Amino acid sequence: MAAMHLAGLVGLQLPVSKAYFQLLVPFNLVISAGLLLLFHSHWNRPFLSFCALAFLVGYGVEVAGVSSGLIFGHYRYGKALGPHLLSVPPLIGLNWLALVYCTGVMSATLPATRWARATAGAFLMVVLDFFIEPVASPLDFWHWQNNRIPLQNYLAWFVVAWVLLAGFHALPFRKTNRLAPFLYTAQLLFFVLNQLAGFLK
Template identity: 50%
Template sequence: MNPSIVAKTKQLTKTWQFAAGFLLVTHLAGIIGLAWSFTRPYFQWATPINLLVSVILLLLFHRHWNRAFIFFLAFTFILGVGIEIIGVHSEVVFGTYQYGDTLGFKVLGVPLVIGINWFILSYCTGIICSSLSFGPLIKSLFATVMMVALDFFIEPVAISFDFWHWEDEAVPLRNYLGWLAVAWVIQLFFVYLPFSKKNPVANYLFIAQVVFFLILSSIV
């Protein structure tokens, strides 16, 4: 193999490993910062910034950008924000809930970073399940279940740190059914659109989020 190619490969490996490590460290720091009442307001303020940094690093390591991937990125963001706007105002999709101030700038009552969060979760779970030895429909179902399972641990954290609030602070079954429906639509687009399903950072970002919400949900 050409020595220059080997050198570039090693450099790329070091780069994505650094990015993955950075994401793990920032999420662990977030756990500590949110767990302590003294530092909590600062880390709540930084939550949207963390999501923005996470998606930037994720996109930097996506391989082979094409029109299909750009469409998926835009579609997931717009659908995520749009369905949340419908959900907040109609109370039909997920139940009765309102967003707090932690997640930052809102449009029609919904923080724009929610669209980023829908993309991150959909993309990461899709990447993880793309390596499974099943057909596209089964892969999309596995990824959908992973998203809903993570939401189960997100909910108590979201309520405690003013991400969003449910009526009587009780998460309805409708929320998880709504997640199943919306997530599966997104995952069907993921598996059938012709773009690269490889990203070395995606697995680590999803692991970081699982650890983040699993630990915080056990202590809030």
């Protein structure tokens, strides 16, 4: 997984290969999420319910956000995340599921109430988004109106993530996955280094 993210980092920064690596972004998302779920050791009905909830809420809130501009702000999706349905790539629902699951597993280790764990996990989500946003447009993930990222976006990310993480911590399923912190860290480093590479150009 680290090699896959490293190859993507280099490939997306080189003009000669950027277009080809953008075509691979959807496959990277599917493979990463697939491996993450493969490492989940105990599948039961509550876990399946969480997966369905995270996917549908994540995708649904993006559809509502793109169409109205009232949730995250005014933005549109590019082509790099794959085909669109209702102006939003369905893969974004899978990405919400994977990221909420990762931050849920990481926050589950805290000696705190489930509400505090949901808050900590939502904070981790916003930290990641803080580094995603500056490179999302250059990578053709999504584009903000007037190239301005509104504070509203980060607040909405926190609220949506908190609701999904509250469900994660409330439902009775196993909250351990040794791949989750590595995937979160790989994603974080990928976007931090992409941003750094952009500064150095």
